[in-house]
Every structure is written in C-alpha cells, then in structure tokens.
Amino acid sequence: MKIEQIYTGCLAQGAYYIESNGEVAIIDPLRETQQYVDKANKENAKIKYIFETHFHADFVSGHVDLAKKTGAKIIFGPGAETNYDIHAAKDNEEFKLGHIIIKVLHTPGHTLESSTFLLIDENGKEHAIFSGDTLFLGDVGRPDLAIKSDLTKEDLAVMLYDSLRQKIMTLPDDVIVYPAHGAGSACGKNLSKETVGILGDQKKTNYALRADMTKEEFVKEVLAGIAPPPQYFAKNAMMNKSGYDAFESVLKQGDTALSPEEFEATANNEDALVLDVRSEKEFVKAHIPNSIFIGLNGAFAPWVGALITDIKQPIILVTPEGKEQETVTRLSRVGYDNTLGYLKGGIEAWQNAGKDIEVIASVPVDTFSKAYKNENIHVLDVRKDGEYQSEHLEGEQVQHFALDYINDNMDVIDKNKTYYVHCAGGYRSVIAASILKARGFNNLIDVAGGFAAIKDSDLPTTNYVCPSTLQ
Template sequence: MKIEQIYTGCLAQGAYYIESNGEVAIIDPLREVQPYLDKANADNAKIKYIFETHFHADFVSGHVTLAEKTGAPIVFGPNANPSFKAHIAKDGEVFQLGDITITLLHTPGHTMESSCYLLKDKNGKDYALFSGDTLFLGDVGRPDLAQKAAHMTQEQLAGLLFDSLRNKVMTLADDVIVYPAHGAGSACGKNLSKETVGSIGEQKATNYALRENMTKEEFVKEVTDGLLPPPAYFPMNVKLNKEGYQNVENIINEAKPFDAKTFEVVANETDALILDVRHQNDFEKGHIPKSIFIGIDGGFAPWVGALILDYKQPILLVTPIGREEETITRLARVGYDNTIGYLDGGFETWKKAGLEYDTLESVSAETLEEKINENAKVFDVRKPGEYLSEHIVDVPSTPLDFINDHIAEFPKEEEFYLHCAGGYRSVIAASILKARGYHNVINVLGGFSAIKNTGIKTTNYVCPSTLK
C-alpha cells in the first residue's frame, strides 16, 4: 500500500494518491491531471476510483477530466447531484482497492454531501481518514458556505457538523491517521494548522471543536464566531465542480503569444485585464499602465479569486519568461479560463518596443517614520486579525480582501502610503489603485515586519468601527 499526499501550497490543498496491488484511488485531484496519470503509469497501476469529498469552493477539481481520461468512476457522497455521470455512494459503502478497502462516511455540515473516506488496511484495521473539509488539523470546515444550496442557516449546518464529528469521526481510534483537504492559508476554515498530517487522538487533544465535554450549542457558537465573508469566487468554483468544465490543456493551447505591439492592440480591442505576475520588485521598477499585479510566487490563486470578480474576464498575462503555461494553469485551478494570451518574451520586450510604462514609488520603513511625523496618511491592507494583533497608531484597517469597499477612503490629491506584512499585498493594492487613477500611492518596503524595527508607534487597541 502506498499513500502520497500531493500538497499545493498556493491553494493550501491536499490531494491524495493511494495505490494497492496495482489499483489506484485519487482523492480530490487538482484540475491538471497528468501528474496522477504519470504516477499510476510509473507504478504500472490503473486508476480505479476518483473520490470527491464534496463540491469544492476554493478550487476546480480534476475529477471530470480524470474520469474522461481513465474511465474511472467519480464517487460522491449522499445528496450530491452533479450534472455529469457519477456514482452517488451510500453512507458506509465500501470500495475494494487492491488489498485494502475504502469506506465512505457521510459527514454533512460543511456541505450536505460532505464525506470522509476511511481506509482500512489488508487486515481490516482502520488506518487513515481522508477527512476532506469536515475535519482539519486544528479546526473544522466552515458551515456558512452551503447555506443557499441546503436551504439552511449556518447554525443549522453547524449542528449537523457537530453530529457528524461526534458520531462518525471521534469514534475512531486515536492512532488513525488524519489526512485533511487543506492546511493553513485556506479560506475553508479559520484556524487551520500548518501541519498537513495528524491523527485522531492528536485532534481530540488539541482541536477546539473536538473537546470531549463540548455541547452542541457551544460548538455552534464557536464554529460560527468570527467567520469572515467567503471569497467572491467560491460559488463559481462550486458551479464548475458540480456542472463540469473544459480540459485545462485546451485553455493552455488557446492562449496566444503576442509581441508587444500586438499585445497592446489586443488589450485595447478586447478590454482585457492585464495581469502582471512577476515579482513585486520587478513590477515596481516598471509595468504596463493599468496592469494589475498579483505575483505568481505569493498566494496567487486565492488573491486572483478574491480580487478579479468576473471569472469570465478576458486576461492578458505578463509573466516571468518560461512561466506562461504555469500561470495559465494556476488561473484555471480557480476557474479563470479566459486567458487569451501573454506578452511573448516578457516585460523587457515591451520596453524594447519603446512603449509607455509606469513605475510604483516605494519607500523604506525609516522614511515612512519621517513621513508619519509630518502627518502622512497611511493605510494597512493586512487582514483584520493581523491588524488586531498589532498596528500603527491611528492607521485604519483597509484589508486587501475588501479594498473595493474602501476606495472612497483613499485621497485623490495628496500622497499616501500602503503597507502589508512584508510587501506583497501592498503592491497588489497599489496596482489596483493606480489602475483606477490613484497615482499618488506609495508602497512601504518590507511592510509591517520592517515597520516594527523603527520608532513608529504601534498598538493592539482597535475601535470596532475601523474593521470590516
């Protein structure tokens, strides 16, 4: 038996490859499926099942494409009603895989079809639980995402989740390994651990939601408390996972390389969004006017989903040379399939063509200290939790996630400064503002990490009215 966790840091997502005696099961695959096919081929094995823990909201799964390429059935738990052919399993249904078995445990609460998969070894012993978004390490799945589809409140869904955990998960032996669908950084929970593999016993001892003496009322209150609004792209990803989508290979093949002048013409004729995914330092030194920065080496896909509200928006890319296909693929992972092309040869070809470009002014934290003493306006674009922990005195919270709600707060005429934790998100925010005509925005290099090493006064006091 072989179990391999295939973890994608950008999405904080874990897919699983399980092989036993020449038969393979894939759990929650990513949209690009070739790596799973390659692994099975290397093991001289056949993909027999494609298990889905639920209709994912934060990424487009590879179940449809993988089924087309292998003929393996897609398996969902009870209550799932996809538009494509799938096996809707019963609670407790057992699937034979080589010398082992995998049992579906229906665990509604995060969504109504949410299910875990319990792997038993060749001796019939409970060995591992693939817990999807039902149980994370340190947390459980948020119960507010499926309210509309389930015609239930988040409190009612949380009550179902409480029962699922107590009746299906916490009854398992302490030594059963837990393989969750997500780790820290995912918006599918609020307190996820950085670890990606744990055990039932460990979670019983450390996970706040699995306290032995916890009442259902306490669970519902704690699980629903402090939930931030879900990213705007979540419903669209659920729709694609439920109804189907095109092969990501087709999307890659349809994207065209454009020379600089053709790129400019296409941008004007299609009203495409120009997305620059290079490092923020490169973007600061020079970028195409009105382009938006979201760096490929940061939290790329989730920020795309949070900030580009129209997933059908035509997109033109400016990427590091050689990373064009990777960028198109990572956009498609979260449902952005309309990449029409990219700047062939990267940003340098734009400059060599003599076309206009813009820059972003940045200053050090030490310079910011001088400017604050001169009453400069400063905005903190970190998440509310980061802001609550510590922030500059008298500086408001304007989280990047909700920047569209704060546009009116940024001054049109005078200079102002943006900072995040380290410099990635503040450049994203600055690019959005510059694209909207705020050319008086200045980025703070090194973000709050650098600010803390200066004499700038900080506090952890916050007036509730300053937070989203």
C-alpha cells in the same frame, strides 16, 4: 498498499494517490490531472475511482478531466447532484480497491454532501481517514458555504457537530488523518501547518473535538470570527458541479506568445486585463499602464480569486521568463480559464518597442518615518482585520481596510490625497497600489518592508494583542 499525499502550497490543498494491487484511487485531484495518469502508468496500475470529499469551493477539482482520460468512476457522497455522470454513494457504502476497502462516511456540515473516506487495510484494520473539509488538523470546516433558503449556517454547524461525534470521534485513536487543507486555506480559521496527523491527537488538541463540548458551545465557537468567504468560492463550487473546459485546451489558449503590438491590441480589442505576476520589486520599477500586480511568489491563486470578480474575464499575462505555463495552470486551478496569452520577451520587450511604462514610488521605512513625523501624510494599512486589530501604527492619519475588500472600499479614500500604503511585508501593498492606480488613484507610495519594517523603526504602534483573544 501505497498512500501518497500530493500537497500544493499555493492552495494549501492535499490530493491523495492510493494504490493497492494495481488499482488506484485519487482523492480530490487538482485541475491538472496528467500527473496522476503518469504516476499510475509508472506503477503499471490503473485508476479505478476518483473520490470527491465534497463540492470544493476554493479550487476547481480535476475529477471531470481525469474521468474522461481514464474511465474511472467519480464518487461523491450522498445527495450529490451534477451535470455529468457520477456515483452518489450511500452512507457506509464500501468500494474495493485491490486488497483494501474505502468506506464512505457521510459527514454533512461543511456542505450537505460532505463525506469522509475511511480506508480499511488488507488486514481489515481501520487505517486512515481522508476527511476533506470535515476535519482539519487543529480545526474543522466552515459551515457557512452551502446555505440554502431552508438552511442556516447554524443548521449546518449542528450537522457538523453530529458528524464529528457520530462518525469521526468513534474511530480508533491511531487512525491517520489526511485532511484536504492545511494552514493558509480560507476553508477554516486556525488550521495547522502540519498536513498529516493522528486522530487521537486531534481528540486531545482540536477545540472542536472536546469531549465535554455541548452542541451550543460548538455552534458558537465554530462560527466565531469567520470572515465572509471570498467571492470566487461560489463560482468554483458551481464549476465543480456543472463541469468545465478541458485543462489542456485552457493551457493551450493561454500559452500563446504575443508580441508587444499583439499584446496591446488584445488588451484593447478584447477588453483584457493585464495581469503582471513578477515580483513586487520588479513591478514597482516598471509596469504596463493599468496592469494589475498579483505575484506568483505569494498566495497567487487565492488572491486572484478574491480580487478579480469576473471569473470569465479575459486575461493577458506579464510573467517571468519560463513561468508562462505555470501561471496559466495556477489561474485555472481557481477557474480563471480565459487567459489569452502572454507578453513575449516580458517587460523588456515592451520597453524596447517604445511602449509606455509606469512606476510606483516605493520608499524605505526611514524615509516613511521622517514623512510620518514631519508631514501631514495619509497611511493606508491593507492587512487583514485581525492583523490590524492585533497591532498597528498609531495616529489619526492611519486608515485601514483589508486588501480582500478593496473593491468595496474605493469610495472611502480620496483620489486627491497621497497615500503611503503598507501591508505586513510588501506583497499585498503592491497588489493594492496596482489596483488603486488602475482605478485612477495616482498619488500612491509603497512602504517597502511593510509593517515588519515599521515595527523595527521608532514609529509608535499599538500594544500587541494576540489574535486568538480578539472577538
């Protein structure tokens, strides 16, 4: 028996390759599926099943493409309905894979069809669970993503409480836990950085598995502090239910080199968004007018999903050399499939062609400090709400809204004022500045190093409050 976790840091997502006696099951595959086919071929094995723990909202799974390539059966939990062929399993239904068994435990709560897959090894021992978004290390899945007219998030939280106690906590303490996500995912609140754990440890340390926890306490705690889900979650969930274009065709379309003239014509004629994925330091020095920055060196795909509201938006790319296919791939993971090409030769080719460029002023913290003390400046903090509440720069001239909600806050800032923009380290502030600049806010100055640099300066900040104590 072989179990391999295939973890993708950008999405904080774990897919799983399970093999026994020449037969393979893939759990929660990524959009690009050739890697699983190649792995099975290398092991002289055949992919028999594709298990989906639920309808994912934070990424587009590769289950549809993988089934077409291999003939493997797609398995969802009870009640799942799709526009393509699946097997909606019954609770406790078992699937034989070589010498092992994968048993479906219906664990609704995160979503109605959510299921945990229990692996029973060659000796009949309950060996591991693939818990999807039902159980994370340190947390559980948010119960507010599958609300229907006759269901509330409180109803789903009650289901999750029962699922955990009736299906998960009754398993032996030595069962290995393989969750769908780790720290950085928006599918929970306080996920561990660890990506594999032991159930007994979770029973001791995970707040949601406290033995003496009442149902009412669970509902209150699991719902406390949940931020609204990113706007792309519902769109990704729908793609996972209804199907999508083949990844290879999406990649072929996006991996198209465009000369500066072709690039400019595509931007104008197709109303395409120019997305610049280089580093923030490169972007502020020179970029194409009206382009948006979201760098590959950060949580790229989730920020694209949070900030580009039209999932079918035509997109053309400015990338570092050699990163074209990676960019198209990472966009497709969250359903942004309408990439039309990239700028051949990058920003240098654009400049050599005599095309206009723009810059964003970026200043070190000592320059910002002098301006803050001696001038009546305006400061825009775009960190998350919890970051801001725990500690921020003092002063009436400081304004805050999280980058996540920048599209909803255009009317609370003034185009006639100059804003010094900062985040924690510099990545998000340049994203914010690029979006604001494209919307006509031209008086923007980035604070290089962000709040980390501000804290190390002589500027006044509020007293630090541990985020876990904030309500």
